[in-house]
Amino acid sequence: MxxxxxxxxxxxxxxxxxxxxxxxxxxxxxxxxxxxxxNENPFGTSLKVITKIKSSMNEMFRYPDDSMYELKNSLSKKFNVNKSNIIIGAGSDQIIEICVQAKCDKKSTVLMANTTFAMYEISAKKVGAKIIKTKDDEHNLEQLFDLYEKHGADIIFLCLPNNPLGECLDKNDVYAFLKKISKKTLVVVDGVYQEYASFKDKNKLINASDLITKFPNCIYLGSFSKAYGLGGMRIGYGIADKNIINTLNKVRNPFNVSTLALIAANEALKDExxxxxxxxxxxxxxxxxxxxxxxxxxxxxxxxxxxxxxxxxxxxxxxxxxxxxxxxxxxxxxxxxxxxxxxxxxxxxxxxxxxxxxxxxxxxx
Incomplete structure (x- = not known):
């Protein structure tokens, strides 16, 4: 076959x-x-979330609210963005795949660090895009920019902090790099571990609202799988300029996130x-x-x-x-x-x- x-x-x-x-x-x-x-939460899931899920089991027969209004509303308040700036996915890795499908084809180039989240490369290879990696394992912005000048890029992936290595760039260095990137290039700032990085060092904090205002060619990714303890629910989100979100929603499948996952994520945001x-x-x-x-x-x-x-x-x-x-x-x-x-x-x-x-x-x- x-x-x-x-x-x-x-x-x-x-x-x-x-x-x-x-x-x-x-x-x-x-x-x-x-x-x-x-990298699951060793404390499991918030008891408040568990209680909410138990009381919501009778909702399983219904298709999810595809507008995802409640969760988008909560995220918009948390990050000080409009609901039109948000897309929800079955884990942030689904949004990665949606970004690649929306932006790339066989003629495209995707740029990333040598050792970073494997789904960037896997998603790019699905569409036949050319993958360019830095020499260094960890993020090296000088090497990334040199490769960008030489090869160009339809998408650049920045994993901040980086999985599987754990290092993280300072926000000011990231912003200086982004200023040199064409607005035609989509930059995916993967902030799945940002809750941890910003706690340890405020210089690492990437504010999603600030990011997409200064750099409308960027999308910020977040997840409920780590600090929020919802890895089994498979739910993440992306925050970007509404024009990017509108395009990504053309690729997103309807009902791509389950009813219970939406309920769990919304409740998890309440238990800081x-x-x-x-x-x-x-x-x-x-x-x-x-x-x-x-x-x-x-x-x-x-x-x-x-x-x-x-x-x-x-x-x-x-x-x-x-x-x-x-x-x-x-x-x-x-x-x-x-x-x-x-x-x-x-x-x-x-x-x-x-x-x-x-x-x-x-x-x-």
Missing amino acids: KFNKLLDTMPIYEAGKPIDLIARKYGINKKNIIKLAS DFVNKTIKSNFNEMLRYEEFAKKKDIEYIDSYTNFIIYKFGNKFDSKILSEKLLKKGIILRDLSSYKMNAIRITIGTNKQNTKVLEVLNKLLK
């Missing part, structure tokens, strides 16, 4: 291994498995205490991983997210280490698929982190 030839060179996105799979494979009780591989508790715990616990790395002489990247990267060089093999951890019931993210000898660890609860560090300490001896 023949398929679209563009799929021949397309990588398959490697998701974090599910708990049920590891339980079956290694015969481990699910309750004893710690999953810190997918839960989000603040999550983020404060995240950076307190991250200090333990940083201290561990220093004691073991392991290189790590200063992270502005809810995860940390350990880079092993020639000291350890990330594939072997990850497999040994799986046998112990600990799921972390091996980054060998990114051609890196490294692991990514989502910051868990105090109890989870204690267990992970104990096991790592034994294995790394």
Whole structure:
């Protein structure tokens, strides 16, 4: 059977291994498995959201409100933008795909950092666009601009903070870069982890309203999967000039987000205490991983997210280490698929982190 030839060179996105799979494979009780591989909220979901969902189960038989009025209204107040500036997607990755479909074809060029969110490349390859990457793994604006001058770009992806590495550019540096970019180029500013970055360092804060006012060729992406604890609901959003949003809505499928996801996201925005508790715990616990790395002489990247990267060089093999951890019931993210000898660890609860560090300490001896 023949398929679209563009799929021949397309990588398959490697998701974090599910708990049920590891339980079956290694015969481990699910309750004893710690999953810190997918950057989920270790505190789960706000109780207020859970209560709201339970009381809304009788709405499942209805198609969603395709105008998504309630959630857009809440987001417009939060970000000080108009509802016409907002698009909602089944996760921010759906909006990434919509952006690429709306802007690119086989003659297009897409520019990004060497190591960044895999869905940028996957979405671009689906339409046959040419992909240009920087030499450096982390975001290097000088390299990005040099490549932009040489090759041009229909879309530039900036992941701020960057997944899977965790580094983040300062807002002023980003703005200086954007001033040099043609208004014909769509710049996707992926702010899925912005809640974490702006908490740790106000210089990293990208204000969505300010961004799209100064740079009407930009779209800001956000998500409810991380700090808000709604990864299983698959819901994210984009904020941009209304002309961009109108075009993207031509590509967006009707009823692309479920009724319960819309309800959950809208309720999650009301519980900022839960989000603040999550983020404060995240950076307190991250200090333990940083201290561990220093004691073991392991290189790590200063992270502005809810995860940390350990880079092993020639000291350890990330594939072997990850497999040994799986046998112990600990799921972390091996980054060998990114051609890196490294692991990514989502910051868990105090109890989870204690267990992970104990096991790592034994294995790394």
